[in-house]
Amino acid sequence: MIEDELLKWKFKSGSKDALRRIYEKYRDYLLTLAMALVNDAGLAEDIVQDVFVTFAQAGDTFKLRGSLKSYLATCTLNRCRDQIRARKRQPVSLDDDVPMRSDFSTPDRRMISDEQSRQLADAMAQLPYEQREVIALHLNAAMKLRYIAGLQSVSISTVKGRYRYGLQKLRSALNGRL
Protein backbone atom coordinates (compact mmCIF):
# COMPACT_ATOMS: atom_id res chain seq x y z
CA MET A 1 0.00 0.00 0.00
CA ILE A 2 2.80 2.38 0.85
CA GLU A 3 4.40 1.67 -2.47
CA ASP A 4 1.12 2.53 -4.18
CA GLU A 5 0.80 5.79 -2.28
CA LEU A 6 4.29 6.82 -3.30
CA LEU A 7 3.55 5.80 -6.87
CA LYS A 8 0.36 7.88 -6.80
CA TRP A 9 2.28 10.88 -5.52
CA LYS A 10 5.02 10.51 -8.12
CA PHE A 11 2.48 9.88 -10.85
CA LYS A 12 0.66 13.07 -9.94
CA SER A 13 3.93 14.94 -10.34
CA GLY A 14 4.22 13.65 -13.88
CA SER A 15 6.63 10.79 -13.37
CA LYS A 16 6.72 8.41 -16.30
CA ASP A 17 8.61 5.93 -14.14
CA ALA A 18 5.73 5.86 -11.68
CA LEU A 19 3.17 5.34 -14.43
CA ARG A 20 5.31 2.55 -15.85
CA ARG A 21 5.48 0.82 -12.49
CA ILE A 22 1.74 1.15 -11.91
CA TYR A 23 1.12 -0.22 -15.38
CA GLU A 24 3.44 -3.18 -14.89
CA LYS A 25 2.08 -3.91 -11.45
CA TYR A 26 -1.58 -4.03 -12.43
CA ARG A 27 -1.61 -4.81 -16.17
CA ASP A 28 -2.10 -8.57 -15.87
CA TYR A 29 -4.34 -8.24 -12.84
CA LEU A 30 -6.71 -6.07 -14.87
CA LEU A 31 -6.46 -8.27 -17.94
CA THR A 32 -7.43 -11.30 -15.87
CA LEU A 33 -10.35 -9.43 -14.35
CA ALA A 34 -11.50 -8.22 -17.75
CA MET A 35 -11.22 -11.71 -19.21
CA ALA A 36 -13.22 -13.14 -16.35
CA LEU A 37 -15.93 -10.58 -17.05
CA VAL A 38 -16.08 -10.47 -20.86
CA ASN A 39 -14.13 -13.57 -22.00
CA ASP A 40 -12.96 -11.79 -25.10
CA ALA A 41 -9.24 -11.25 -25.51
CA GLY A 42 -9.50 -8.36 -27.92
CA LEU A 43 -12.19 -6.65 -25.89
CA ALA A 44 -10.31 -7.22 -22.65
CA GLU A 45 -7.23 -5.62 -24.16
CA ASP A 46 -9.26 -2.63 -25.35
CA ILE A 47 -10.82 -2.25 -21.92
CA VAL A 48 -7.50 -2.39 -20.07
CA GLN A 49 -5.94 0.01 -22.53
CA ASP A 50 -8.83 2.40 -22.02
CA VAL A 51 -8.41 2.17 -18.25
CA PHE A 52 -4.70 2.95 -18.40
CA VAL A 53 -5.05 5.67 -21.01
CA THR A 54 -7.73 7.44 -18.99
CA PHE A 55 -5.65 7.03 -15.85
CA ALA A 56 -2.53 8.40 -17.60
CA GLN A 57 -4.47 11.39 -18.89
CA ALA A 58 -5.66 12.29 -15.41
CA GLY A 59 -2.15 13.27 -14.33
CA ASP A 60 -2.08 15.90 -11.64
CA THR A 61 -5.86 16.12 -11.53
CA PHE A 62 -6.02 12.54 -10.32
CA LYS A 63 -7.41 12.40 -6.80
CA LEU A 64 -7.74 9.16 -4.95
CA ARG A 65 -7.82 8.65 -1.23
CA GLY A 66 -8.33 4.91 -1.32
CA SER A 67 -6.66 1.89 -2.82
CA LEU A 68 -5.17 2.26 -6.27
CA LYS A 69 -5.73 -1.42 -6.94
CA SER A 70 -9.45 -1.18 -6.13
CA TYR A 71 -9.74 2.00 -8.15
CA LEU A 72 -8.27 0.42 -11.28
CA ALA A 73 -10.35 -2.71 -10.79
CA THR A 74 -13.51 -0.61 -10.48
CA CYS A 75 -12.61 1.32 -13.64
CA THR A 76 -12.18 -1.99 -15.44
CA LEU A 77 -15.48 -3.24 -14.08
CA ASN A 78 -17.32 -0.13 -15.28
CA ARG A 79 -15.94 -0.46 -18.78
CA CYS A 80 -16.86 -4.14 -18.87
CA ARG A 81 -20.39 -3.23 -17.87
CA ASP A 82 -20.49 -0.62 -20.64
CA GLN A 83 -19.44 -3.24 -23.15
CA ILE A 84 -22.01 -5.73 -21.90
CA ARG A 85 -24.73 -3.09 -22.16
CA ALA A 86 -23.55 -2.13 -25.64
CA ARG A 87 -23.82 -5.74 -26.75
CA LYS A 88 -27.32 -5.93 -25.39
CA ARG A 89 -28.27 -2.94 -27.52
CA GLN A 90 -27.01 -4.60 -30.66
CA PRO A 91 -29.61 -6.18 -32.99
CA VAL A 92 -28.50 -9.67 -32.06
CA SER A 93 -28.59 -9.09 -28.37
CA LEU A 94 -27.24 -11.11 -25.55
CA ASP A 95 -29.67 -11.30 -22.73
CA ASP A 96 -28.16 -11.48 -19.26
CA ASP A 97 -29.61 -14.88 -18.75
CA VAL A 98 -28.36 -16.15 -22.08
CA PRO A 99 -24.85 -17.52 -21.81
CA MET A 100 -22.32 -15.23 -23.40
CA ARG A 101 -20.51 -17.07 -26.12
CA SER A 102 -17.87 -14.93 -27.62
CA ASP A 103 -16.23 -15.49 -30.95
CA PHE A 104 -13.06 -14.58 -29.14
CA SER A 105 -13.42 -16.96 -26.24
CA THR A 106 -9.94 -18.28 -26.86
CA PRO A 107 -7.39 -15.58 -26.14
CA ASP A 108 -5.40 -14.66 -29.18
CA ARG A 109 -1.68 -14.90 -29.43
CA ARG A 110 -1.26 -11.48 -27.90
CA MET A 111 -2.46 -12.77 -24.56
CA ILE A 112 -0.76 -15.53 -22.60
CA SER A 113 -2.74 -18.02 -20.51
CA ASP A 114 -2.86 -21.69 -19.67
CA GLU A 115 -5.54 -24.14 -20.78
CA GLN A 116 -7.18 -24.18 -17.36
CA SER A 117 -7.60 -20.42 -17.30
CA ARG A 118 -9.20 -20.48 -20.71
CA GLN A 119 -11.61 -23.21 -19.63
CA LEU A 120 -12.47 -21.22 -16.53
CA ALA A 121 -13.13 -18.08 -18.52
CA ASP A 122 -15.35 -20.05 -20.90
CA ALA A 123 -17.26 -21.52 -17.98
CA MET A 124 -17.61 -18.09 -16.35
CA ALA A 125 -19.08 -16.79 -19.60
CA GLN A 126 -21.97 -19.23 -19.22
CA LEU A 127 -23.08 -17.51 -16.01
CA PRO A 128 -25.60 -14.68 -15.81
CA TYR A 129 -23.58 -11.46 -15.76
CA GLU A 130 -24.37 -10.48 -12.17
CA GLN A 131 -23.18 -13.84 -10.87
CA ARG A 132 -20.10 -13.73 -13.03
CA GLU A 133 -19.32 -10.25 -11.78
CA VAL A 134 -19.56 -11.22 -8.13
CA ILE A 135 -17.29 -14.22 -8.61
CA ALA A 136 -14.74 -12.31 -10.69
CA LEU A 137 -14.59 -9.38 -8.29
CA HIS A 138 -14.34 -11.60 -5.24
CA LEU A 139 -11.94 -14.23 -6.50
CA ASN A 140 -9.96 -12.44 -9.20
CA ALA A 141 -9.98 -8.89 -7.87
CA ALA A 142 -9.92 -9.94 -4.18
CA MET A 143 -12.80 -7.65 -3.21
CA LYS A 144 -14.94 -8.38 -0.18
CA LEU A 145 -18.55 -9.35 -0.80
CA ARG A 146 -19.74 -6.36 1.20
CA TYR A 147 -17.78 -4.03 -1.07
CA ILE A 148 -19.18 -5.78 -4.14
CA ALA A 149 -22.68 -5.26 -2.75
CA GLY A 150 -21.95 -1.53 -2.83
CA LEU A 151 -20.74 -1.74 -6.42
CA GLN A 152 -23.85 -3.63 -7.48
CA SER A 153 -26.18 -1.52 -5.33
CA VAL A 154 -27.77 -4.61 -3.83
CA SER A 155 -27.83 -6.12 -0.37
CA ILE A 156 -25.04 -8.29 0.92
CA SER A 157 -27.40 -11.25 1.04
CA THR A 158 -28.18 -10.83 -2.66
CA VAL A 159 -24.45 -10.80 -3.42
CA LYS A 160 -23.93 -13.91 -1.32
CA GLY A 161 -26.76 -15.60 -3.20
CA ARG A 162 -25.30 -14.66 -6.59
CA TYR A 163 -21.93 -15.93 -5.46
CA ARG A 164 -23.32 -19.22 -4.18
CA TYR A 165 -25.49 -19.91 -7.25
CA GLY A 166 -22.66 -18.91 -9.56
CA LEU A 167 -20.26 -21.32 -7.91
CA GLN A 168 -22.83 -24.09 -8.09
CA LYS A 169 -23.22 -23.59 -11.82
CA LEU A 170 -19.48 -23.49 -12.29
CA ARG A 171 -19.09 -26.72 -10.36
CA SER A 172 -21.55 -28.36 -12.71
CA ALA A 173 -20.00 -26.85 -15.81
CA LEU A 174 -16.48 -27.78 -14.81
CA ASN A 175 -17.26 -31.17 -13.39
CA GLY A 176 -14.50 -33.53 -14.42
CA ARG A 177 -12.91 -31.03 -16.77
CA LEU A 178 -10.26 -29.62 -14.46
Place this chain on the structure above:
Amino acid sequence: MKPADEIENVLRKMSFKAGSEMDKDLWAATSKAQSQSQKTKLALGQQNLWRTIMKSRTVRFTAAAVIIISCLTGLHFWKSTGSGIALAEVLTRIEQVSAYMYKMHWTETRQQTTSEVTSTVLVSQDNGIKMIQTRVDPNTGESRSDEIYLLPRENTLLIVLHKEKNIYRIKWEDAEEDYYKEKYNDPHTIIKEILNCSHISLGQSVIDGSTVEGFQTTDLTYKGGFFGRSDLIVGGLEKVDVKLWIDVETFLPIRFEEDIITKGRMHTHEVSYDFRWNVVVNADDFKPNLTEDYNSPEGNWNIPATNEENAIEGLRLFANYAGSYPDNLDSDSLKKEATKYLEESHISNEELTEDEKTTQNSELFTMLMSGVFYDDLVTENKDPVYYGKTVTPKDADKVLMRWKITDNEYRVIFGDLHAETVTPEKLAELEAALLK
Protein backbone atom coordinates in the same frame (compact mmCIF):
# COMPACT_ATOMS: atom_id res chain seq x y z
CA MET B 1 -18.57 -32.77 -8.25
CA LYS B 2 -15.91 -30.41 -7.04
CA PRO B 3 -16.22 -28.91 -3.58
CA ALA B 4 -16.91 -25.19 -3.68
CA ASP B 5 -13.67 -24.25 -1.97
CA GLU B 6 -11.67 -26.13 -4.58
CA ILE B 7 -13.52 -24.27 -7.32
CA GLU B 8 -12.70 -21.04 -5.53
CA ASN B 9 -9.02 -21.92 -5.36
CA VAL B 10 -8.90 -22.82 -9.01
CA LEU B 11 -10.68 -19.61 -10.01
CA ARG B 12 -8.28 -17.54 -7.93
CA LYS B 13 -5.43 -18.96 -9.99
CA MET B 14 -7.00 -17.97 -13.28
CA SER B 15 -4.45 -15.87 -15.06
CA PHE B 16 -4.20 -13.94 -18.30
CA LYS B 17 -1.03 -12.08 -19.14
CA ALA B 18 -0.13 -9.66 -21.86
CA GLY B 19 2.19 -11.07 -24.48
CA SER B 20 5.13 -8.97 -25.54
CA GLU B 21 3.27 -7.50 -28.49
CA MET B 22 0.23 -6.60 -26.43
CA ASP B 23 2.43 -5.22 -23.67
CA LYS B 24 4.27 -3.04 -26.15
CA ASP B 25 1.03 -1.65 -27.59
CA LEU B 26 -0.64 -1.14 -24.22
CA TRP B 27 2.32 0.72 -22.78
CA ALA B 28 2.77 2.80 -25.92
CA ALA B 29 -0.84 3.98 -25.71
CA THR B 30 -0.59 4.63 -21.97
CA SER B 31 2.70 6.47 -22.20
CA LYS B 32 1.51 8.55 -25.12
CA ALA B 33 -1.63 9.53 -23.22
CA GLN B 34 0.44 10.80 -20.31
CA SER B 35 2.77 12.81 -22.55
CA GLN B 36 -0.06 14.43 -24.46
CA SER B 37 -1.96 15.20 -21.30
CA GLN B 38 1.06 16.85 -19.74
CA LYS B 39 1.60 19.06 -22.75
CA THR B 40 -2.01 20.14 -22.74
CA LYS B 41 -2.15 20.83 -19.05
CA LEU B 42 1.12 22.70 -19.02
CA ALA B 43 -0.29 24.94 -21.67
CA LEU B 44 -3.39 25.52 -19.63
CA GLY B 45 -1.32 26.30 -16.58
CA GLN B 46 -3.36 24.17 -14.27
CA GLN B 47 -2.70 24.16 -10.56
CA ASN B 48 -3.14 21.26 -8.23
CA LEU B 49 -2.93 20.07 -4.69
CA TRP B 50 0.82 20.29 -4.78
CA ARG B 51 0.56 23.97 -5.50
CA THR B 52 -1.84 24.35 -2.62
CA ILE B 53 0.54 22.59 -0.32
CA MET B 54 3.46 24.64 -1.48
CA LYS B 55 1.60 27.90 -1.04
CA SER B 56 1.21 27.30 2.64
CA ARG B 57 4.06 28.32 4.85
CA THR B 58 3.15 26.04 7.69
CA VAL B 59 2.14 23.11 5.57
CA ARG B 60 4.85 23.58 3.04
CA PHE B 61 7.10 21.52 0.91
CA THR B 62 8.47 19.24 3.57
CA ALA B 63 4.96 18.40 4.63
CA ALA B 64 4.24 16.77 1.31
CA ALA B 65 6.18 13.67 2.19
CA VAL B 66 4.59 13.58 5.61
CA ILE B 67 1.16 13.84 4.09
CA ILE B 68 1.79 10.90 1.85
CA ILE B 69 3.23 8.76 4.55
CA SER B 70 0.73 9.69 7.19
CA CYS B 71 -2.21 9.23 4.87
CA LEU B 72 -1.22 5.76 4.04
CA THR B 73 -0.05 4.66 7.42
CA GLY B 74 -3.10 5.93 9.20
CA LEU B 75 -0.69 7.48 11.65
CA HIS B 76 -3.01 9.02 14.11
CA PHE B 77 -2.46 10.43 17.51
CA TRP B 78 -4.59 12.90 19.31
CA LYS B 79 -7.05 15.52 18.41
CA SER B 80 -8.18 18.74 20.01
CA THR B 81 -11.28 19.37 22.08
CA GLY B 82 -12.30 22.16 24.40
CA SER B 83 -10.53 24.27 27.03
CA GLY B 84 -10.40 24.66 30.79
CA ILE B 85 -8.31 25.02 33.89
CA ALA B 86 -8.11 21.29 34.39
CA LEU B 87 -6.69 20.83 30.94
CA ALA B 88 -3.94 23.36 31.60
CA GLU B 89 -2.99 21.25 34.59
CA VAL B 90 -3.10 18.16 32.40
CA LEU B 91 -0.66 19.80 30.03
CA THR B 92 1.75 20.46 32.87
CA ARG B 93 1.46 16.90 34.13
CA ILE B 94 2.15 15.42 30.72
CA GLU B 95 5.26 17.62 30.40
CA GLN B 96 6.55 15.98 33.56
CA VAL B 97 6.16 12.47 32.18
CA SER B 98 9.33 11.16 30.55
CA ALA B 99 7.68 8.31 28.67
CA TYR B 100 4.24 6.81 28.26
CA MET B 101 2.34 4.43 26.05
CA TYR B 102 -1.23 3.85 25.01
CA LYS B 103 -3.37 1.95 22.55
CA MET B 104 -5.44 3.34 19.79
CA HIS B 105 -8.22 1.97 17.62
CA TRP B 106 -9.20 3.89 14.55
CA THR B 107 -11.71 3.29 11.76
CA GLU B 108 -12.39 5.23 8.61
CA THR B 109 -15.46 4.58 6.52
CA ARG B 110 -15.89 5.87 3.01
CA GLN B 111 -18.29 4.65 0.37
CA GLN B 112 -19.24 1.59 2.38
CA THR B 113 -15.59 0.61 2.82
CA THR B 114 -14.14 0.63 6.30
CA SER B 115 -10.44 0.75 7.07
CA GLU B 116 -9.40 -0.31 10.53
CA VAL B 117 -6.13 0.31 12.35
CA THR B 118 -5.14 -0.76 15.84
CA SER B 119 -1.93 0.69 17.25
CA THR B 120 0.31 0.65 20.27
CA VAL B 121 2.07 3.97 20.72
CA LEU B 122 5.18 4.64 22.79
CA VAL B 123 6.11 8.29 23.40
CA SER B 124 9.42 9.29 24.95
CA GLN B 125 10.56 12.85 25.61
CA ASP B 126 14.13 11.79 24.86
CA ASN B 127 13.74 9.31 22.06
CA GLY B 128 10.67 10.21 20.05
CA ILE B 129 7.60 8.20 19.10
CA LYS B 130 7.26 4.58 18.14
CA MET B 131 4.06 3.07 16.79
CA ILE B 132 3.31 -0.53 16.06
CA GLN B 133 0.15 -0.70 14.02
CA THR B 134 -2.04 -3.43 12.66
CA ARG B 135 -4.09 -2.57 9.62
CA VAL B 136 -6.92 -4.56 8.06
CA ASP B 137 -7.33 -4.38 4.29
CA PRO B 138 -11.00 -3.46 3.72
CA ASN B 139 -11.11 -5.43 0.49
CA THR B 140 -9.37 -8.65 1.33
CA GLY B 141 -9.78 -8.70 5.11
CA GLU B 142 -6.07 -9.45 5.45
CA SER B 143 -4.23 -7.82 8.34
CA ARG B 144 -0.68 -6.61 8.46
CA SER B 145 1.60 -5.15 11.08
CA ASP B 146 4.01 -2.27 10.49
CA GLU B 147 6.21 -0.01 12.58
CA ILE B 148 6.60 3.73 12.44
CA TYR B 149 9.32 5.68 14.20
CA LEU B 150 9.45 9.43 14.62
CA LEU B 151 12.99 10.24 15.74
CA PRO B 152 13.44 13.96 16.48
CA ARG B 153 17.11 13.63 17.32
CA GLU B 154 17.76 12.36 13.85
CA ASN B 155 15.08 14.50 12.21
CA THR B 156 13.83 11.29 10.72
CA LEU B 157 10.57 9.53 10.05
CA LEU B 158 11.14 5.82 9.55
CA ILE B 159 8.51 3.37 8.34
CA VAL B 160 9.13 -0.36 8.37
CA LEU B 161 6.88 -2.66 6.37
CA HIS B 162 7.60 -6.14 7.61
CA LYS B 163 5.53 -7.99 5.05
CA GLU B 164 7.44 -6.53 2.13
CA LYS B 165 10.64 -6.08 4.14
CA ASN B 166 10.76 -2.49 2.99
CA ILE B 167 11.99 0.62 4.78
CA TYR B 168 10.97 4.19 4.00
CA ARG B 169 13.15 6.90 5.54
CA ILE B 170 12.43 10.62 5.35
CA LYS B 171 14.94 13.00 6.83
CA TRP B 172 14.53 16.74 7.23
CA GLU B 173 17.43 19.15 7.42
CA ASP B 174 15.75 21.88 9.37
CA ALA B 175 12.52 20.70 10.97
CA GLU B 176 12.02 21.53 14.60
CA GLU B 177 10.87 18.92 17.07
CA ASP B 178 7.63 20.78 17.60
CA TYR B 179 6.98 20.55 13.91
CA TYR B 180 6.95 16.78 14.07
CA LYS B 181 4.83 16.65 17.15
CA GLU B 182 2.38 19.07 15.66
CA LYS B 183 2.15 17.01 12.52
CA TYR B 184 1.67 13.83 14.45
CA ASN B 185 -0.55 15.19 17.14
CA ASP B 186 1.06 13.84 20.23
CA PRO B 187 -1.21 14.28 23.25
CA HIS B 188 0.85 17.17 24.60
CA THR B 189 0.43 19.20 21.43
CA ILE B 190 -3.24 18.39 21.19
CA ILE B 191 -4.03 19.52 24.71
CA LYS B 192 -2.36 22.82 23.87
CA GLU B 193 -4.87 23.10 21.06
CA ILE B 194 -7.66 22.08 23.36
CA LEU B 195 -6.90 25.05 25.52
CA ASN B 196 -7.59 27.37 22.62
CA CYS B 197 -11.01 25.86 21.85
CA SER B 198 -14.41 26.03 23.44
CA HIS B 199 -15.70 22.97 25.24
CA ILE B 200 -18.13 21.78 27.83
CA SER B 201 -17.55 19.72 30.94
CA LEU B 202 -19.18 16.32 31.04
CA GLY B 203 -18.78 16.09 34.78
CA GLN B 204 -17.37 13.12 36.57
CA SER B 205 -17.69 9.49 35.69
CA VAL B 206 -15.89 6.20 36.29
CA ILE B 207 -13.75 4.42 33.69
CA ASP B 208 -12.01 1.15 34.52
CA GLY B 209 -12.42 1.87 38.22
CA SER B 210 -10.91 5.35 38.04
CA THR B 211 -12.86 8.53 38.67
CA VAL B 212 -12.56 10.75 35.64
CA GLU B 213 -13.68 14.17 34.49
CA GLY B 214 -14.82 14.54 30.92
CA PHE B 215 -14.56 17.33 28.37
CA GLN B 216 -16.39 17.50 25.09
CA THR B 217 -16.46 19.60 21.98
CA THR B 218 -18.86 19.47 19.06
CA ASP B 219 -17.45 22.54 17.44
CA LEU B 220 -17.54 22.20 13.65
CA THR B 221 -14.51 24.45 13.33
CA TYR B 222 -12.55 21.72 15.05
CA LYS B 223 -9.38 21.12 13.10
CA GLY B 224 -7.28 19.00 15.38
CA GLY B 225 -6.26 15.64 14.20
CA PHE B 226 -6.04 14.66 10.62
CA PHE B 227 -2.28 15.11 11.26
CA GLY B 228 -1.47 16.31 7.80
CA ARG B 229 -4.66 14.77 6.54
CA SER B 230 -6.28 18.16 6.21
CA ASP B 231 -6.87 17.39 2.55
CA LEU B 232 -9.43 14.90 3.77
CA ILE B 233 -11.66 17.56 5.21
CA VAL B 234 -12.36 19.42 2.00
CA GLY B 235 -15.70 21.10 2.43
CA GLY B 236 -15.50 21.07 6.19
CA LEU B 237 -17.01 18.91 8.86
CA GLU B 238 -20.60 17.82 9.19
CA LYS B 239 -20.38 16.33 12.63
CA VAL B 240 -17.83 16.50 15.43
CA ASP B 241 -18.00 14.72 18.75
CA VAL B 242 -14.75 14.67 20.70
CA LYS B 243 -14.48 13.55 24.29
CA LEU B 244 -11.44 13.57 26.57
CA TRP B 245 -11.49 11.86 29.96
CA ILE B 246 -9.00 12.89 32.65
CA ASP B 247 -8.16 10.92 35.79
CA VAL B 248 -9.07 13.28 38.65
CA GLU B 249 -6.30 11.89 40.84
CA THR B 250 -3.37 11.97 38.44
CA PHE B 251 -4.65 14.74 36.17
CA LEU B 252 -3.54 12.64 33.22
CA PRO B 253 -5.66 11.47 30.27
CA ILE B 254 -7.28 8.08 30.60
CA ARG B 255 -9.37 7.90 27.44
CA PHE B 256 -9.92 9.89 24.29
CA GLU B 257 -12.77 9.44 21.79
CA GLU B 258 -13.41 11.15 18.52
CA ASP B 259 -16.23 10.75 16.05
CA ILE B 260 -16.18 12.86 12.91
CA ILE B 261 -18.18 12.98 9.70
CA THR B 262 -16.91 15.19 6.93
CA LYS B 263 -19.05 16.88 4.35
CA GLY B 264 -17.45 14.48 1.90
CA ARG B 265 -19.22 11.78 3.92
CA MET B 266 -16.09 10.23 5.35
CA HIS B 267 -16.65 8.91 8.83
CA THR B 268 -13.74 8.45 11.23
CA HIS B 269 -13.92 7.05 14.71
CA GLU B 270 -11.01 6.85 17.07
CA VAL B 271 -10.49 5.70 20.62
CA SER B 272 -7.21 6.07 22.54
CA TYR B 273 -7.09 4.05 25.76
CA ASP B 274 -5.00 1.94 28.12
CA PHE B 275 -2.60 4.75 28.96
CA ARG B 276 0.49 3.81 30.94
CA TRP B 277 2.37 6.76 32.30
CA ASN B 278 6.07 6.95 33.24
CA VAL B 279 6.99 3.68 31.60
CA VAL B 280 10.65 2.75 31.49
CA VAL B 281 12.19 2.92 28.03
CA ASN B 282 15.68 2.84 26.62
CA ALA B 283 17.14 4.01 23.36
CA ASP B 284 17.07 0.52 21.88
CA ASP B 285 13.27 0.57 22.03
CA PHE B 286 13.44 3.13 19.24
CA LYS B 287 15.72 1.14 16.98
CA PRO B 288 13.88 -1.13 14.55
CA ASN B 289 15.01 -4.71 14.39
CA LEU B 290 15.95 -5.09 10.75
CA THR B 291 17.69 -7.94 9.03
CA GLU B 292 19.92 -7.56 6.01
CA ASP B 293 17.16 -8.47 3.59
CA TYR B 294 15.20 -5.29 4.28
CA ASN B 295 15.35 -2.87 1.36
CA SER B 296 14.65 0.76 0.74
CA PRO B 297 12.86 0.61 -2.64
CA GLU B 298 12.53 4.37 -2.99
CA GLY B 299 15.90 5.27 -1.51
CA ASN B 300 15.94 7.81 1.31
CA TRP B 301 14.16 11.13 1.11
CA ASN B 302 16.51 13.80 2.41
CA ILE B 303 14.67 17.08 2.44
CA PRO B 304 16.87 20.17 2.53
CA ALA B 305 16.27 23.27 4.62
CA THR B 306 14.44 26.21 3.11
CA ASN B 307 17.12 28.87 2.78
CA GLU B 308 18.96 30.98 0.24
CA GLU B 309 21.87 28.59 -0.01
CA ASN B 310 19.68 25.64 -0.95
CA ALA B 311 17.58 27.77 -3.28
CA ILE B 312 20.76 28.67 -5.17
CA GLU B 313 21.88 25.07 -5.19
CA GLY B 314 18.49 24.09 -6.57
CA LEU B 315 18.80 26.60 -9.40
CA ARG B 316 22.33 25.39 -10.11
CA LEU B 317 21.20 21.77 -10.31
CA PHE B 318 18.27 22.65 -12.54
CA ALA B 319 20.55 24.56 -14.89
CA ASN B 320 22.95 21.64 -15.01
CA TYR B 321 20.17 19.38 -16.23
CA ALA B 322 18.23 21.82 -18.40
CA GLY B 323 20.95 24.21 -19.59
CA SER B 324 18.83 27.12 -18.39
CA TYR B 325 16.93 28.25 -15.32
CA PRO B 326 13.27 27.41 -14.81
CA ASP B 327 10.99 29.85 -16.62
CA ASN B 328 9.22 30.51 -13.38
CA LEU B 329 9.31 29.16 -9.85
CA ASP B 330 5.72 28.04 -9.73
CA SER B 331 5.97 24.93 -7.62
CA ASP B 332 3.76 22.84 -9.86
CA SER B 333 5.56 23.39 -13.13
CA LEU B 334 8.94 23.37 -11.39
CA LYS B 335 8.24 19.97 -9.96
CA LYS B 336 7.14 18.58 -13.28
CA GLU B 337 10.13 19.99 -15.11
CA ALA B 338 12.57 18.76 -12.48
CA THR B 339 11.03 15.28 -12.52
CA LYS B 340 11.22 15.24 -16.30
CA TYR B 341 14.90 16.16 -16.44
CA LEU B 342 15.81 13.73 -13.70
CA GLU B 343 14.01 10.86 -15.38
CA GLU B 344 15.54 11.71 -18.73
CA SER B 345 18.94 11.36 -17.13
CA HIS B 346 18.50 7.62 -16.71
CA ILE B 347 16.87 4.83 -18.67
CA SER B 348 14.67 3.36 -15.97
CA ASN B 349 14.07 3.82 -12.28
CA GLU B 350 14.44 0.08 -11.90
CA GLU B 351 18.06 0.32 -12.88
CA LEU B 352 18.98 2.67 -10.07
CA THR B 353 20.55 1.42 -6.87
CA GLU B 354 19.14 2.56 -3.55
CA ASP B 355 21.98 5.06 -3.19
CA GLU B 356 21.32 6.39 -6.67
CA LYS B 357 17.61 6.73 -5.88
CA THR B 358 18.51 8.61 -2.70
CA THR B 359 20.74 10.92 -4.69
CA GLN B 360 18.03 11.45 -7.26
CA ASN B 361 15.45 12.18 -4.56
CA SER B 362 17.83 14.67 -2.94
CA GLU B 363 18.43 16.39 -6.26
CA LEU B 364 14.69 16.60 -6.90
CA PHE B 365 13.99 18.12 -3.50
CA THR B 366 16.93 20.51 -3.84
CA MET B 367 15.68 21.71 -7.21
CA LEU B 368 12.24 22.23 -5.74
CA MET B 369 13.72 24.21 -2.90
CA SER B 370 14.12 27.28 -5.11
CA GLY B 371 10.35 27.28 -5.58
CA VAL B 372 9.66 26.70 -1.91
CA PHE B 373 12.04 29.51 -0.99
CA TYR B 374 10.33 31.83 -3.46
CA ASP B 375 6.88 30.89 -2.13
CA ASP B 376 8.01 31.72 1.37
CA LEU B 377 9.24 35.13 0.22
CA VAL B 378 5.84 35.78 -1.36
CA THR B 379 4.06 34.70 1.80
CA GLU B 380 6.27 36.95 3.89
CA ASN B 381 5.60 39.94 1.58
CA LYS B 382 9.26 40.34 0.76
CA ASP B 383 8.60 41.58 -2.73
CA PRO B 384 10.36 38.77 -4.61
CA VAL B 385 10.82 38.92 -8.37
CA TYR B 386 12.28 36.19 -10.56
CA TYR B 387 13.68 36.66 -14.09
CA GLY B 388 14.33 33.06 -15.13
CA LYS B 389 12.65 33.55 -18.52
CA THR B 390 15.28 36.01 -19.69
CA VAL B 391 18.35 35.47 -17.53
CA THR B 392 20.63 32.51 -18.25
CA PRO B 393 23.68 31.06 -16.46
CA LYS B 394 25.85 33.08 -18.82
CA ASP B 395 24.40 36.38 -17.64
CA ALA B 396 26.76 36.75 -14.72
CA ASP B 397 25.82 40.34 -13.84
CA LYS B 398 22.10 40.19 -14.47
CA VAL B 399 19.49 39.89 -11.76
CA LEU B 400 18.02 36.41 -11.72
CA MET B 401 16.03 36.82 -8.53
CA ARG B 402 15.70 39.45 -5.85
CA TRP B 403 13.76 40.15 -2.69
CA LYS B 404 13.54 42.74 0.01
CA ILE B 405 15.46 42.35 3.25
CA THR B 406 14.74 45.77 4.79
CA ASP B 407 13.47 49.08 3.41
CA ASN B 408 17.05 49.92 2.48
CA GLU B 409 18.33 46.55 1.36
CA TYR B 410 17.56 43.98 -1.29
CA ARG B 411 19.12 40.59 -1.74
CA VAL B 412 19.99 39.69 -5.31
CA ILE B 413 20.91 36.36 -6.88
CA PHE B 414 22.69 36.97 -10.16
CA GLY B 415 22.78 34.89 -13.33
CA ASP B 416 26.00 33.16 -12.28
CA LEU B 417 24.30 32.40 -8.94
CA HIS B 418 26.44 34.59 -6.75
CA ALA B 419 24.40 36.64 -4.28
CA GLU B 420 24.80 40.21 -3.04
CA THR B 421 22.95 42.64 -0.82
CA VAL B 422 22.30 45.93 -2.63
CA THR B 423 20.54 49.22 -2.05
CA PRO B 424 17.18 49.96 -3.69
CA GLU B 425 18.94 52.44 -5.99
CA LYS B 426 21.47 49.85 -7.12
CA LEU B 427 18.71 47.35 -7.66
CA ALA B 428 16.86 49.85 -9.82
CA GLU B 429 19.98 50.18 -11.99
CA LEU B 430 20.37 46.43 -12.27
CA GLU B 431 16.76 45.89 -13.22
CA ALA B 432 16.86 48.76 -15.72
CA ALA B 433 19.73 46.93 -17.39
CA LEU B 434 17.50 43.94 -17.89
CA LEU B 435 15.23 46.01 -20.11
CA LYS B 436 18.02 46.99 -22.48
